[in-house]
Structure formats: structure tokens, C-alpha cells
Amino acid sequence: MQRSKKITCIALAVIILISLAVSFAFMAVKQGYHEDELLTYNLANSSKQLSVDAGWNTPGDFNDYLAAGEHRFDYRNVYENQVIDASHPPLYYALVHTVCSFFPGLFSRWLAFAVNVVMMAGALVLLFRVGKRVTGSDLYALIGTGGYAFSIACITTTIYLRMYASLTFWVLAFLALTLRLYDRRGKVKLTDLLLLLAVVVAGILTQYYFILCAGLIGLVFLIFSIREKHIKALLFYILTAVIGAGIAMAVYPYIITNVLGGNRGFGSLKLDIDSITIVTYMGYKLLCYVQILAKDMFLGQVWLLGVCAACVLVSFFVFRFGKKRKLPRKAWFIIVPGVVYFVFIALVSPFNSDRYVMASLPLLSLLFTFAFIRMVNLIKNVRLHLILPAAMTVACALAFVLVKPYYIYGATNLYQPQTDNCVFVGTAMMEWNKCIDKFMQYDNTMIAKTTAMSKTLYGELDDFAQKRGVITNGKVGALAESFMSNGDVERVEQDSLGKLVQDEKLRGMNEVTVYISRLADEATVIDAITNGTGLKHFELIQADRQFEEFFNWYDYFVETESYCNVYRFYR
Numbered sequence: 255m256q257r258s259k260k261i262t263c264i265a266l267a268v269i270i271l272i273s274l275a276v277s278f279a280f281m282a283v284k285q286g287y288h289e290d291e292l293l294t295y296n297l298a299n300s301s302k303q304l305s306v307d308a309g310w311n312t313p314g315d316f317n318d319y320l321a322a323g324e325h326r327f328d329y330r331n332v333y334e335n336q337v338i339d340a341s342h343p344p345l346y347y348a349l350v351h352t353v354c355s356f357f358p359g360l361f362s363r364w365l366a367f368a369v370n371v372v373m374m375a376g377a378l379v380l381l382f383r384v385g386k387r388v389t390g391s392d393l394y395a396l397i398g399t400g401g402y403a404f405s406i407a408c409i410t411t412t413i414y415l416r417m418y419a420s421l422t423f424w425v426l427a428f429l430a431l432t433l434r435l436y437d438r439r440g441k442v443k444l445t446d447l448l449l450l451l452a453v454v455v456a457g458i459l460t461q462y463y464f465i466l467c468a469g470l471i472g473l474v475f476l477i478f479s480i481r482e483k484h485i486k487a488l489l490f491y492i493l494t495a496v497i498g499a500g501i502a503m504a505v506y507p508y509i510i511t512n513v514l515g516g517n518r519g520f521g522s523l524k525l526d527i528d529s530i531t532i533v534t535y536m537g538y539k540l541l542c543y544v545q546i547l548a549k550d551m552f553l554g555q556v557w558l559l560g561v562c563a564a565c566v567l568v569s570f571f572v573f574r575f576g577k578k579r580k581l582p583r584k585a586w587f588i589i590v591p592g593v594v595y596f597v598f599i600a601l602v603s604p605f606n607s608d609r610y611v612m613a614s615l616p617l618l619s620l621l622f623t624f625a626f627i628r629m630v631n632l633i634k635n636v637r638l639h640l641i642l643p644a645a646m647t648v649a650c651a652l653a654f655v656l657v658k659p660y661y662i663y664g665a666t667n668l669y670q671p672q673t674d675n676c677v678f679v680g681t682a683m684m685e686w687n688k689c690i691d692k693f694m695q696y697d698n699t700m701i702a703k704t705t706a707m708s709k710t711l712y713g714e715l716d717d718f719a720q721k722r723g724v725i726t727n728g729k730v731g732a733l734a735e736s737f738m739s740n741g742d743v744e745r746v747e748q749d750s751l752g753k754l755v756q757d758e759k760l761r762g763m764n765e766v767t768v769y770i771s772r773l774a775d776e777a778t779v780i781d782a783i784t785n786g787t788g789l790k791h792f793e794l795i796q797a798d799r800q801f802e803e804f805f806n807w808y809d810y811f812v813e814t815e816s817y818c819n820v821y822r823f824y825r
Contacts, residue, residue, distance in 0.1 A: 262392045273403035277412040286663035286815040289688035291415040295320040298350040308702040308753035320361040322354040345459035346417035370419040380426035387433040402619035404650035407550035410659045418612040424457035425467045440484035454498025470591035542806040543600035566625040592617030680771035705749040706775035755786025765824040789823035
């Protein structure tokens with residue numbers, strides 16, 4: 255191995271190890287879970303259902319709900335869980351299940367995290383390969399890879415216990431293979447096509463957003479292949495992708511119904527709102543995603559993102575029209591999928607969440623980094639070229655100190671139970687799913703439902719939206735209700751408050767901790783407990799955070815430990 259190649263490999267390994275070490279550090283201080291993170295474990299490992307109609311659950315019940323037990327290495331169960339959930343394909347859950355199956359009966363954040371670590375390590379290697387193919391420089395590729403590896407975007411993707419680290423890996427694998435095929439200038443190798451086939455199958459079976467990413471990358475390949483008359487290679491490329499999609503649908507034929515229907519599909523949302531509300535809400539969504547991008551890569555400062563974006567645009571026009579220097583064609587393999595995917599998802603995503611754009615963030619990081627390198631190279635003094643890596647190093651170090659990644663949550667006293675038993679009261683939504691790790695600390699936990707929705711929720715949301723520029727016309731509740739139900743119009747509403755107050759175990763207790771969902775009508779729940787159980791006194795243990803604390807209403811869900819106001823009721 256040549257010395258320069260060996261140094262490059264060592265430098266890349268160091269970048270990856272430091273990035274993963276930082277992720278480990280944030281994971282170690284993570285307290286609490288996003289509800290979907292806990293759902294990851296249930297869908298991957300168990301067919302157990304909890305008692306949610308005013309029934310009692312023990313810590314063992316919750317552990318069995320999350321851990322691999324009787325279903326160790328049972329991939330049929332994994333598959334069937336995804337069919338029932340009707341939201342995502344099964345490959346990611348199969349990977350999580352494989353890891354968990356080696357540790358039967360154990361629920362631990364580190365098990366799903368292990369999958370993410372492997373995937374992100376691979377993603378960073380692929381990002382380097384993409385950067386090198388685009389620029390032709392090991393140094394530039396290392397700088398670009400480091401810019402993403404040491405960003406909050408990379409850390410958040412790694413510590414979020416869902417399929418988005420895996421999705422990022424498969425997207426970058428597809429891009430790297432596409433660039434390799436493009437570099438062959440019309441020549442086709444069977445090994446490349448077989449790898450592409452495997453990546454397409456795995457990508458689609460991991461997350462449906464892969465289809466959009468791959469489509470945008472393929473669009474760039476199609477345009478340049480036609481312009482350069484590499485028709486044979488293009489036809490093989492398209493045929494391989496189509497066969498891969500066909501294999502994925504043969505393995506999991508529910509793909510079409512999940513994407514177009516199901517409880518998360520595009521056809522599931524039935525909205526009765528005004529056009530002006532939709533337009534202004536789209537504007538609000540874009541601003542939310544601008545904030546997300548600023549937090550993930552620009553120290554949380556929107557102005558800094560604006561300055562950097564302006565510099566990139568100005569440099570493009572200066573090079574293109576001033577110096578008459580076109581962008582290298584391979585740069586468009588980064589620009590089109592990165593920018594178009596980000597903007598499109600910002601407009602159509604059901605929630606304003608960073609997870610939906612995670613797969614595009616490595617490409618946006620390369621875009622900014624390579625644009626800055628291009629500008630710095632205009633400086634004739636070579637020593638001043640160190641400005642860029644030095645500035646990036648300082649910015650990344652400051653981000654780790656000043657910016658709190660999503661999904662690590664914060665300090666809460668809910669992990670120090672004040673009573674032996676607990677009651678959760680929520681709506682038909684699965685709000686209790688976010689609190690399972692807290693419920694495991696109690697001897698017994700009752701989960702009950704109420705049809706009494708909060709009387710103030712829609713007013714809060716409407717006021718929140720209007721203050722952020724959305725012209726609601728009083729109909730924002732329809733938007734919220736559609737998103738909260740994920741379009742599931744057949745959801746069966748249950749009210750088990752009657753069973754709750756008649757429960758002999760509860761009526762015999764001297765005190766109990768009660769979680770009351772923000773979606774439920776708090777007054778109705780408190781009145782039922784105080785009048786029906788003999789627990790006539792109550793005190794607030796922890797108040798839920800308010801929507802007003804956030805610009806992006808979804809941030810409330812990733813910064814709040816429970817979605818609940820928590821009380822101690824006593825005689």
C-alpha cells in the first residue's frame with residue numbers, strides 16, 4: 255500500500271472512530287425515548303400486547319413487550335409485526351431483532367444502537383468514496399467526510415434508534431455505485447449490477463424514502479447517460495433497479511398499500527382546510543426545516559446557515575458566469591438528490607422532523623464543504639487554505655458543547671418514583687408508548703383510555719400556528735387531528751375511566767402516581783379519580799412543557815419526556 259493511501263485510510267478511520275465515540279458519549283447521557291424508538295423494540299422482538307383498557311401491567315410485562323424472548327431469531331414474527339403496523343418494511347427490524355436475539359430477555363438502548371453504529375461507520379466510508387469520486391481528491395473527500403461525521407446531524411442520526419442510519423447507508427451505497435457506473439463511461443460490469451441490485455432491494459426493504467432518493471440519483475444518471483450516449487449502460491442500470499424493486503415487492507408485497515394507503519400513506523390524510531391555510535402552513539414547514547438544518551449543521555444559528563447558503567450561491571454564479579467555469583457533472587449527483595429531497599420532504603412530511611431528511615444531510619454537508627473548498631482555492635497563498643478545515647474543526651467542537659442533539663431529552667424527576675404504583679390515562683393514541691421505560695420502575699401500572707379530548711388543545715394549536723404566520727381560519731384542528739390519527743379513520747375509541755374507578759386494587763391504594771396525557775381532558779380525569787376512588791387529594795409532580803416554548807411544534811415531542819402532566823394522588 256502506498257504511503258499516501260495508508261495515511262488516507264488511517265485518517266478516515268480516525269474520523270469514524272471520533273464520530274462514533276462522540277455518539278457513544280451522547281448515547282450514554284440519553285434519558286428517555288421517542289415513542290417510535292420504543293416501538294422499534296416491540297415491532298422487532300415481540301408479539302405481546304399490553305393491557306391498555308384499565309388493566310394492570312408489571313415490569314415483566316413491559317420487558318416482554320420490548321425484549322426478544324420466546325421469539326428469538328423468529329423472523330416470521332418480525333415480518334408479521336410490520337404487516338400489522340402497516341408503516342415500514344421489515345429489514346431494519348430484522349437487524350435489530352438479530353442483535354436482541356443474542357441477549358434474550360434484555361431491553362437496552364445499546365442493542366439497537368449497535369445496528370446504527372455499524373451502519374453509520376459504513377455510511378462514512380461510503381461518503382468518503384462519494385466525495386473522492388466527485389472531487390478526485392483524497393484530501394477533499396476527507397474534509398467533506400469529517401464535516402458530516404463531526405456534525406450534530408451525524409450524531410443525531412446515530413443515536414436515534416430507528417431505521418434512518420440504515421437508510422442513510424443504503425442511499426450512499428446506491429450513490430457510490432451509480433458514480434462508479436458513471437465513471438466506467440458506458441462499460442458495464444456484472445459485479446457492479448449485482449451490487450446495485452442488492453442495494454436496491456435492501457434500501458426499499460429498509461425505508462420507503464429510499465425510493466425517492468434513488469429516483470433522484472437515477473434521474474441525474476439518466477440525463478448524463480443520454481447526453482453522453484451511454485444508452486447500453488443506462489438500460490442495464492434501469493433494468494437492474496426495476497428488477498430490484500420487483501424483488502423487494504415480492505419479498506414484502508405490502509409496499510404499495512403502505513405507500514399509497516395504510517396508516518401513513520399519502521392517501522391516508524383527509525383534510526378539510528382552506529387553501530390559504532395549506533399555503534401558509536407549507537411556508538411554516540419550510541421555516542421549520544431551515545431551523546432543523548441550522549441546528550444539525552450550523553451551530554443552531556439560522557443566520558449562519560443563511561450566510562453560508564448565500565456564499566455558496568454567489569460562488570456558483572461567479573464561477574459559472576464570471577469565470578465561465580461549469581460545475582463538474584458529478585457534482586450534480588450531490589446537488590440534485592440532496593437539495594430536491596430535502597425541500598420535497600420538508601413540504602410533504604407528516605411531521606416537521608429531522609428524521610425524514612436525515613438521508614439527505616450527508617449530501618448537503620458535502621455540498622457546502624466542497625463549495626467552500628472551491629472558494630478557498632481562489633486564494634493564492636496555500637497556507638491560508640488551512641482556514642477552511644480550521645474553521646470547520648472549531649465549529650464542530652462548538653456544536654458539541656452548545657447544541658443539544660435531538661432525542662437525548664433532558665433532566666426529569668420521573669425516574670425517581672414517589673409511589674409504588676402508577677396509572678396512565680390517555681386517548682386512543684399510544685401516548686403511553688413513550689413512557690414504558692418509566693413505567694418499568696413501578697410495581698404495577700394501569701393503562702386506561704378516555705374519549706374526553708383536551709378542550710384547550712385545538713385552541714392552543716390554533717394560537718400557536720397563527721403566531722407563526724399560518725392563516726388557520728379556525729381549522730388547524732382538522733390538520734392536527736388528521737396527523738394525530740395518521741389517517742386511521744377506523745380507530746376504535748375506548749373509554750375505560752369507568753373501569754378505572756371501579757378497580758379494587760386501585761381503590762385499596764393510599765397513593766398512586768397518575769400520568770395524564772396532554773391530549774386527554776385533564777379535568778375529566780382528575781374528577782373521575784377524586785370522586786370515584788377515594789384518592790381525593792393530588793399534587794403535581796411534573797408539568798409537561800408547553801408548545802409555546804418551541805417554534806417547530808414537533809420539537810415538543812422530541813424534547814418532552816412524557817407528553818403528560820404527572821400527579822401524585824393520595825387519601
